[in-house]
Amino acid sequence: MILLGVDPGLLRMGYGVIEAQGSDVRLKEGGIIQGGPSSTPIAQRLLTLYDGIREVVAEYSPIALALEEIYSHYAYPNIAILMGHARGVVCLAAAQAGIPVFNYASTKVKHSMVGSGRASKAQLQRAIQTRLNLTHVPEPNDVADALALALCHWQMAGATEMILQGRRAS
Numbered sequence: 001m002i003l004l005g006v007d008p009g010l011l012r013m014g015y016g017v018i019e020a021q022g023s024d025v026r027l028k029e030g031g032i033i034q035g036g037p038s039s040t041p042i043a044q045r046l047l048t049l050y051d052g053i054r055e056v057v058a059e060y061s062p063i064a065l066a067l068e069e070i071y072s073h074y075a076y077p078n079i080a081i082l083m084g085h086a087r088g089v090v091c092l093a094a095a096q097a098g099i100p101v102f103n104y105a106s107t108k109v110k111h112s113m114v115g116s117g118r119a120s121k122a123q124l125q126r127a128i129q130t131r132l133n134l135t136h137v138p139e140p141n142d143v144a145d146a147l148a149l150a151l152c153h154w155q156m157a158g159a160t161e162m163i164l165q166g167r168r169a170s
Contacts, residue, residue: 008068010082013033014142020154030146042085
């Protein structure tokens with residue numbers, strides 16, 4: 001199964017595509033979709049991001065999309081609003097392709113990968129490197145975060161399936 005993780009942002013959006021078969025998982029692709037500089041009107045940046053994520057979805061046909069939930073420090077509410085715009089175009093592209101979207105808090109993703117919701121970026125990158133047998137840590141952070149989202153969903157989907165199988169056996 002192909003899973004897509006997306007780390008939303010207006011300047012740049014990270015994405016990570018993994019392929020999982022049973023307990024084996026491997027990297028298909030990770031990259032950045034550039035939204036454009038902050039001087040570019042927001043409508044144009046959103047269109048660029050939308051077109052970019054649609055291309056990724058069309059190329060890989062994922063069965064699910066894992067998306068980072070919005071988190072913003074209360075002192076900076078505008079960041080949450082801007083991230084909502086980026087998340088919106090991702091959700092729209094997924095809905096148009098019939099792909100379900102699963103939302104994960106960054107603390108949940110870090111906990112699933114490292115065992116601590118307060119793990120550092122470096123710890124997360126090393127965990128991804130190990131899990132995907134990569135020769136280098138995934139960079140930039142946007143790509144690493146997107147891959148972590150996809151891996152987190154893969155782990156959560158596997159755990160859910162085991163629970164469902166256990167209920168069926170009862």
